[in-house]
Amino acid sequence: MPWEYKTILLCVLSIYITSLVAGLDETQEDDQCTELNNTTWAEYRQLGVKLQVLYLLLTRNNMDCAHKFNQESLTRPASYFNVSRPTKVIIHGYRALGSKPSWVKELAQALLRAQDVNVVVVDWVYGASFAYNLVVENYKEVAVQISVLINQLQEHGCKLESFHFIGVSLGAHVAGFVGTLFEGKIGRITGLDPAGPMFKGADIFDRLDPSDAQFVDAIHTDSDYFGISIPVGHVDFFLNGGKDQTGCGRSRFASMYGYVICDHMRALHVYMSALNSSCPLMGIPCSTYEDFLKGQCVDCGVFKGTCPVIGLSENSGITMSQIPKEQKLFLLTSSTPPFCAHHILLELEVSTLDKSAEVEVTLITENLGTEQRLRLQTDMTVYRTVLAHPVALCEIDSIWMTNTGARFYRQGEIHVKSVCVSEFPSLRHEAPLCVNNINIKRGVLWSHDFVQVCSFY
Template sequence: MDIVLMMYTRNNPSCAEPLFGQNNSLNVNFNTSKKTVWIIHGYRPMGSTPKWLQNFLKVLLNHEDLNVIVVDWNRGATTFIYNRAVKNIRKVAATLGTYIQILLNHGATLDNFHFIGMSLGAHVSGFVGKIFQGQLGRITGLDPAGPKFSGQPCDLRLDYTDAKFVDVIHSDINGLGINEPLGHIDFYANGGKKQPGCPKSIFSGIAFIKCSHQRAVYLFMASLETTCNFISFPCPSYKDFHAGSCVDCDDFKEKSCPRLGYQAELWKDVLKERKEKRFLRTTVFLDTTGTKPFCSYYFVLSITVLDNNMKNGCITFKLLNQLGMVEEPRVYEHWFGIFSELKLAMFPM
């Protein structure tokens, strides 16, 4: 497969160094006591380097002093025959398993490993986790690939049992991504379907196909680049979320509602406890804007009508941002007879 492991640290943030030297000696810049983030790309039919990769490295190293390893399996991912790339991911995982064992021999620990996989890379991460019997510290699946994986049993795709904590961001469930919940927590941004700000016409070219799929990557990066908290609401469905039926987070009282992205790990303990008690995965929903940093705020406005004879009415409201400009909300209305509740109003940041 000609897999290359490119290592970055704060000592070499812009120029990759090999992870291993001669006789499997470990690069001096790799610190076995620090967290190690593994970034694994997905299907690359044209063989090009992902445009988001360099900025991803930058924001990770700016946020935390880490070892970052980029797994370059381009030779196995570059093919016009998608099924061939799918078959190659098990070979990639097996090779990574060998490299990881060498790292463990040098004193690294599985608990310090955080795998971040995009599309097919998410399933590669899952297969690596299976090799080590779910003892990896964390796996983040960024819109895990759907074709050839939808409807498959857990041993043939990414699953919550593949690491001590698995979080998944869904952004293209009707296209290149997978619909099923796979992790301890699954974030469905804008319902996990067509993302705002993405081209709506096939005449937009390749962006029409991959924009929503890659949005999961940019949302994860935004969670590191901005002060925005991508607050998400546990809910049975996106329809219920829009109906205003899921605006509380009673099961998460101590930490409030879960947040998409790097911070999701803060909810690891309560999510694992929920999973053990209820044998259910946690699905959460959020809406975003269509442009970077994709950030929105939610407000609950409850209005009780006291006059039983009132049949019709009109309510308007506005919110001023920090610049004194009026922000136009998207309002999700939920009517209960004479009680009217504007359950969720979303404002761009």
């Protein structure tokens, strides 16, 4: 073989080997474990808002090792992405301090334990940090870039209805605009305390709303500060009224920032707990939280008796063909995981009073007690209130009542015609626990023990 041909052959072979090695290096790099990015104040001052959207992939085959993800990842034989499985897309929100969200992996793993899916994490920390007003200006561009990826996944066989976007805070509105770009054909969007600042008065084109997906659900936990106060989905769960969350006001935090965002981030923690827990977090439809607490809403008739639940149940468990929009749902929660609490309706009927009075009612279960104070007026005889109890109605051991009106102008003795406690929504059709004809003198504790056995089925 002439040397000229040998030289050409060597050059071609060299180019081929170089490209092969480069391809292997790229594949190995994409297969390496990776995490979301951090950015710093110094980088922000130097570069400003740097919009950079990256993606990570987690599946049941790499639950502990997120891989970089893009369209090219689908063409590799070793890709973990499976177009035949549903895809969950996690979108974080505003990052005030430029740090990566620490909860992403925990949420992804909770989703993967619950369902065999692809989990794609959107990393836009560089564009989501420091100056909130500038971040809001760019959120639609983030949605546009995500929509490009969704189009690419469609070309490989993914269906729009198989996508479920889970957006936290500002990420909920990013998800909403992705849904707008696809004309509401995305399967589902879940907003975890969707951001309120600069969105409360926004047009539906600019924020999350029910038209953005075939089903939109939202959890509200900080609607008076960082979250939005209006319904944005088909169903909107307002936990403890959607404002102040139990355990946040008096908790000790490692930083002031942790204290400030406690209510806001409770939606995320409750959602993750719902994915991991067996206890249902049901919402009760009602026009206002005040009406809910007064016991005026105790069933789910608007949903034909099926109460919506937080989690991954299809359409939140609603079986109706036509799902109502912007339905406010209320529920009480505890301060710690799994956050479940039993809704107990307390009904008290008293004889007409000459003076005002105050009664403290306590439900006792072993070492647990739930207290409720009722102010009794001379012009009312029937009182209804809702309280959260840690166990089911059938596990309540006793009820205590005390006439606490110690001042001389308060009623000295109260005649209670009846006091009843019942659980709602009633899953086991239990009869209320009632005691009738009680006289409670001022400062004297009255108690009654219940003898019952729980029968779960």
